[in-house]
Amino acid sequence: MKKTEQNYQHYVGILKEELIPAGGCTEPVAIAYVAATARKVLGVMPERMDVFASGNLIKNAMGVYIPNGGNLRGVGAAAVLGVVGGNADRKLEVLLDMPTGKVIEARKLLEQNFCAVSVLEHSEALHLIVRVQAGADWVEVELKNAHTHIVRIEKNGAVVFCCDDEEMVRDGLTDHKCLNIAQIVDFADTCDIGDVEEVLDRQISCNLRIAEEGLKNDWGVNVGKLYYRNGKLLQAYAASASDARMGGCDLPVVIVCGSGNQGATASLPVILYAREKGLSHERLLRALVLSNLIVIHLKRGIGRLSAYCGVVCAATGSGCALTYLDGGTLHQIEQTITNSLGTASGVICDGAKPSCAAKIALCLESAIMAHQLAMEGQAFQSGEGIVMDSVEKTIDAVGCMASKGMYATDCVILNLMTKEKE
Known part of the structure; x- marks a missing residue:
């Protein structure tokens, strides 16, 4: 792919937009970010706050520990932590400088029912409104479709900031419709690696660091x-990063599709x-280009949050990168996708929590098998379940199943989780 082509610039832009660091699970951190923004615009400590969140946002904030949050969990806790000590300017690293005293303050406010949480019915999967009030003054901040995409800020009824209709729908990011598997492979092969080296090197250093923390100390149930x-290092490192992240570790992870577990x-x-094979750093970077872009492409039809576990897509991207590193052809990379999606697409998302590490290991087992089968020229065929007659049609089929077919599943999962909490 030539640098002068529009898609080349789109692909570079997508990687730079998606591969960003986040301190802690992105759903509670996004809540803290919006709450911190509301407090900043209000200018004083609120006397009360109301949080209105989509079901998927509640689901993904319910069971995961908040970084620097003193073992607090949940939507209300994330919002209160953001208000009392969050730094809105740091976005998805909003809580990384949280003083211990602010955690104590947050606990007291939670005990005093300072924050009310309600479900936003019939909304986008990723949708949040935070309202804070002090005396007669109030501020409302709304986020939609992406974890840092604030679309509206109001203060005392006056609009401080508002996206136009197109920007509100587009989530502020480069349109992912330009992605397809053939062009992703071409881009990975031919791109000027200097255009994306910085974000990829950050992904390597950040994600290795939290994986090593997960292996060193006691986090979650220690899946990694x-x-x-058992000598399964590929699964071990990815799972251990999740062990630490879901357990409240404050080390940042470079995310993809808004998710640290997927990143x-x-x-x-x-x-x-790549290290086991003794391959060059450039070869590793090109494989990471491939993996990340394939994950982003697979997630486009599914959405950032759904009942379909996004780690299936992330593991599929990794499996494709293994095929790429082993010298696999475009056809074999497509077969890896077919094999992986045809095997693991039944894994549900029931929120961010310690068991995500086990799902990562499970999906990677499937993706590694998918890679090995593809290298032997073996693949599932059209008409076998959700496998279609081309890889792009199979990807579309999974997106349709996840976004439309699993909507009711999502509602049932949230209902079960909230009833259990009661």
């Missing part, structure tokens, strides 16, 4: 350590595999 003892899964197995 189990796989490490770790799309990158760490590729890094470990």
Whole structure:
């Protein structure tokens, strides 16, 4: 792909937009970011706050520990932490400088029912409104479709900031419709690696660091350590990063598609595999280009949050990168996708929590098998379940199943989770 082509610039832009660091699970952190923004615009400490969140946002904030949050979990806790000590200017690293005293303050406010949480019915999967009030003054901040995409800020009824209709729908990011598997492989092969080297090197360093933390210390149920003892390093490193992240570790992860678990899964197995093979740094970077862009492409039809576990897509991206590193052809990369999606697409998302590490290991087992089958020229055929007669049609089929077919599943999962909490 030539630099002068429009899609070349789109692909570079997509990688730079997507591969950003986040301190902690992105759903509670996004809530904290919006709450911190509301407090900043209000100018004083609120006397009360109301949070209106989509079901998927609630689901993904309910069971995961908040970084620097003193083992607090949940939507209300994330919002209150953002208000009392969050730095809105740091966006998805909003809570990384949280003083211990602010955590104590947040606990007291939660006990005093300072924050009310309600479900936004019939809204986008990623949708949040935070309203803060002090005396007669109030501020309302609304976020939609992406974890840092604030679309509206109002103060005392006056609009401080508002996206236009097109920007509100587009989520502020480069349109992903330009992506397809053939061009992704071409771009990975031919791009000037200097155009994306900085974001990829950051992905390598950040994600390796939290994986090593997960292997070193006690986080979650220590899925990564189990796989490490069994000699399965690709699964071990990705799972250990999730162990730490879901357990509240404050080390940043470079995310993809708004998810740290997906960012770790799309990158760490590729890094470990390239090292095992003794491959060059440039070859590793090109494989990471491939993995990340394939994940982003697979997620386009699914959405950032759904009942379909996004780690299936992230593991598929990793599997494709293994095929790429082994000298696989475009056809074999397509077969890897077919094999992986045809096997693991039944894994549900029931929120961010420690068991995500186990789902990462599970999906990587499937993706590695998909890669190995493809290298032997073996693949599932059209008409076998959700496998269609081309890889792009199979990707579209999975997107349709996840976004439309699993909508009711999503509602049932959220209902079960909220009832259990009651």
